[in-house]
Amino acid sequence: MRFPALFLGRVQESLPVVFDRKRIYPLPTRFGFFFGLVALLCVFGGLNYNNNVVLILAFLVAALGFVSLLYAFLNLRGVRVLSVHADPVFAGEKARFIAQLEAPTARDSVVAEWRQSAEVGGLHAALATPFALEIPSLHRGTLDLPAFRIWTDYPFGLFYAWSHVRVHARTLVYPKPEREPPQWPDAALESGETSSRQQGDDDLFGLTRFQPGDRAQRISWAVYARNDALMVKDFRRTQTQRLRFDLAQTLGLALEPALARLCAWILLADRLGLAYSLKLGAESVPLGTGVAQRERCLASLALYSP
């Protein structure tokens, strides 16, 4: 790895990334600068007055500073980034990229940092340890892990040894689900089967917003506890539990709000355990159910471009 290329972050590295002496840069911390200044002041004072006791102390402290540099450097040397992985997030959330760090020997105070967000921890010998890097996601789509830093200022915080890591790691960013989506239209119901639209007590059909007059027994307290929204369980007599979502059902909405609504519907349908399919223009996800179906549909939403 050539130094300037690494610095500019143009080159992506392949895993595992091993911190060897060529890529670790030890530098004094701000506190280290101040500490060094004080030590230097003591050394000059001691030399000026040939005060050997002051000099003994000053040299001891200065030597401690130098040893601290070596320790910081050696604390990082040999650390390896084994893998980086993140679960998909909804737009606006922070993606947690989990870097697995490992070192042949035990280490203290290793920090994984990106911008202002840092996580500190130790490493047991030859045992992969997760370090989370929280990267905010702004838009639907994919999110690449930016270059981040692994550093340590062990043992005294006078010097920190750091190294940039730029590895390929990507996660999906799902659309941010609409907060209070309307009931899905009848068109979403599998053709030939209609819902009676009459409220009954048979099957849980969905959740609707609480309106005065709704029976208190039907309030979904679980949702209230989660989202702070008062929703009422909507029980309907239906023959079908199969849904067919289509981008076309969100008439009148721009693309992003439309995707947000579909996202919310999919989440609701998933929560209710319904089977559903998704059609986005030319793409489509066949009927399915469960976590895999949800992830597949959300991924389609994340990556959709008309």
Add this chain to the structure above:
Amino acid sequence: MKPAALSRLGVMFAGLASIVAILPNLLWMPAWVSVVVLLALAWRLLLEGANGLPKPPAWVRMLITVGVVVYVFFEFRTLLGRQAGITLLTLMLALKFLESSSRRDALLVVTLSYFVTACQGLISQSLGLTAYMVLAVVVITLCLRVLNAPAQRSDMRLGATANAGSSLRRILLALLIPLLHALPLALIFFLFVPRLGTPVFGVPEDAIEARTGLSDEMAPGSVSKLYIDDSPVMRVRFEGTPPAQSDMYWRGPVLWNFDGSKWTASFGYSRMPAKLDGLTRAATTFSYEVTLEPTDRNWLFALDVATTAPEGAAITQDFQLVQRKPVTALKRYRQSSDATLLSRIEDSRASVMALTQPADRNPRTQELAQSWRAENPDAQALVDRAMRHFREEAFFYTLEPQTLGGNPVDDFLFSTREGYCEHYASAFTSLMRAAGVPARVVTGYQGGYKNPGGDFWVVRQSDAHAWSEVFISGRGWVRVDPTAAVSPDRINRGTDAALRPNRYENFPWLRDLRDRLDRISDVWNRSVLTFNDARQRALLEPFGIAEMDWRFSASALTIGLLGTALLVLLTLWWFHRPAPIDPLAAELRRFRTALKQRGLAAGPELGPSELIELLSGHFQETPSAALAFLRGVNLARYANQRADPSQTGLIRRMNTRALRQIRRLPLKLSA
């Protein structure tokens, strides 16, 4: 990142660092400053308590700061002196601790603690305090380590294993091992960082450590605490035979002027350098080395009479050894003296000055001297007459004499008749002057104590002494010690023998302890405290390098830095070295390597039994030795309860045979 808040543990350790740094200063700082400092520390520590005090508002802290600064200024009359400066620093540290609320504040407190600790070297350089200071650095570094532990990083998320290194054992190891690594490097810094021959900035005026020693005036009858002060003035090593204790007169200030009650130095005469050229060396020359404690005065002490002067010092016409600058730090110098020199230099000009004293004071003394002179005007006879007077009349030697009135010499000679060396020297000199014999008072130290376990003599403040010199034409200046006539023990055996003969009778171990501590101090003084640029340059003389220059310093420092790096690497390698493999596994590894060389896939995951299977189909003949070896390994591993060294040897021999076979046997073509 926003500043990390300070945890309760962080406050406690920042407090520990400040307390350790401040503690020695409480001994000498003005009492009110000490009180403010302690209150500030206590307040901040109590803030952390269950029902803590509110933090004092900013204006209160400001008021305290300004108040104490003003107080310090009026106490010391300066803010820049050593004591004033350190007092202010200490105060700053305490107030910074009081207001610290973030981790960054705590780190500042720790740094200031280091600084305040180092500054104590300006107050005292004793071995005890230095040991305390090194210990303080260890404790402050521990505080720094705690503040730097992941648990104190409230500005970061704590990972799953953030507390991996927070056991006490790990913290201590992470503290002590770096300290141990730093020690040799610190020593190399100490020895090889080039020292300054002369200060770049001025030396501060106040040498705090200097004790009340001899002064350049003497007023018998005034209270003097000097004679009961046991602290050492100097330690002396003689080359060859030392003089008898009764001949050890350490010459200090010479007092010429007498106003009837007080003796003072002569400002002109005592400043002129002596003309010693052309004097031949006598056989009675003593050579020795003096380590003088700081006195804050210009005098150096030498045996009567110095023939050489150390660098920066000169011998005056009255044989004082005077240095241009006051002795503000421990001073080590080589010195030689010639006991006969005093009388060999005749200085007739001085005789006029050594006769004057006020005619209207001490009339009875003058009357007595005149009567003696009438009997026998010869100078030596007058000296003998006066000595006989002290010896035969009822004079007493005591450190607690009665106070004297307006004519102190009269009072002493005719009524109180008790006193110590100052009284006798003053009275004798006054008598001589009245009798027309030129005389002067010499002050200094007399005697010394040979440390039984060491090769040096200690001269203490309690050995302070005053004697007389009279000028006898034809013989020059002659030393006369009237105290010897009154208390011969004082001169022959020292102050303790004369005044406190039973001092250590019941506590002989106390004397042993004092001697032992004295020897340690002596080593400390000579090896560490007096190390300077001259000694540094001569450091490598034993190795044939006469003068060490900066190039050598630079190489030594580089070697020190590299050596420390190597030391750290080796230590970490030693701590993390892989566990030794057991001998059987090592033999198997050799065997597998040989198989691989023959092209067989003998991976590390294959045990002996699998290897037997692997071998079966590959060779044209049965590899009997190899199979025997593998069965042997299995047997040794699983059949025996205990490892047997002789068995290991057998396995190794079997392996050697097996390897020979493996390399030789032809492989099946199909394989």
